[in-house]
Amino acid sequence: MNPYLDIALRSIAVYLFMIIALRIFGKKQLSQLNTADVILILLISNSVQNAMVGNNTSLFGGMIAAFALFAINFIFKKTMLKSRFIKNLVQDTPEILIHNGRLEFQTIAKLGITNDELLEAMREHGVEHYKDVKLAMFEIDGSISIISGDKNLKQTHHKRKIHKTLGNLNN
Structure with a gap:
């Protein structure tokens, strides 16, 4: 050959x-x-x-x-x-993590998403409490997008640019 x-x-x-x-x-x-x-x-x-x-x-x-x-x-x-x-x-399909403030525990567990990761994504999108989340999706690229029920908040789809291993602000 x-x-x-x-x-x-x-x-x-x-x-x-x-x-x-x-x-x-x-x-x-x-x-x-x-x-x-x-x-x-x-x-x-x-x-x-x-x-x-x-x-x-x-x-x-x-x-x-x-x-x-x-x-x-x-x-x-x-x-x-x-x-x-x-x-x-x-390619996977997007998965619902939170719908109208209610967490989808089975999906979250299946995907191996921790509470800290979910809270981090919410903070990145300007949302403080689960009950304020209208929809949280685990996207096909592995990012988490959040839509809040608050009409005053700007809705974003944020993909991390810095790896978690580069520093933890909580230390």
């Missing part, structure tokens, strides 16, 4: 493996990285590099691997846009 075709096929196989692994381990892992998660990502990238390029450490071999990853990602995203089946297979 052509060594560059081998690199492309290996790269595509690793990409598909990573899609499946992320689907199994859940979307919460994407938006709420801690130190162990960052280390895991770094180690995974290092460990799969050899699986993609094998003994070929040439510039062209690396470019073939990168091109294969870009191409499969492009094709995969286009396929998800056109196929509801593939989209549902790979």
Whole structure:
């Protein structure tokens, strides 16, 4: 087999493996990285590099691997846009965490969201009490969006830009 075709096929196989692994381990892992998660990502990238390029450490071999990853990602995203089946297979749906001030305990427990994480999201959206939340959703990207019942509050969808491991203000 052509060594560059081998690199492309290996790269595509690793990409598909990573899609499946992320689907199994859940979307919460994407938006709420801690130190162990960052280390895991770094180690995974290092460990799969050899699986993609094998003994070929040439510039062209690396470019073939990168091109294969870009191409499969492009094709995969286009396929998800056109196929509801593939989209549902790979991507979760949003989940209701709070509805009209009432917590959905089963959903919260299933997703592994702690009370502190929920309270943090509420504070980020300017809401102090659960009873003031009209709707809280766990979005497909792993973030929590909040809509309050207060018409005076500006509604936001806030995605964290700073990892929790960079500092805890409560210490």
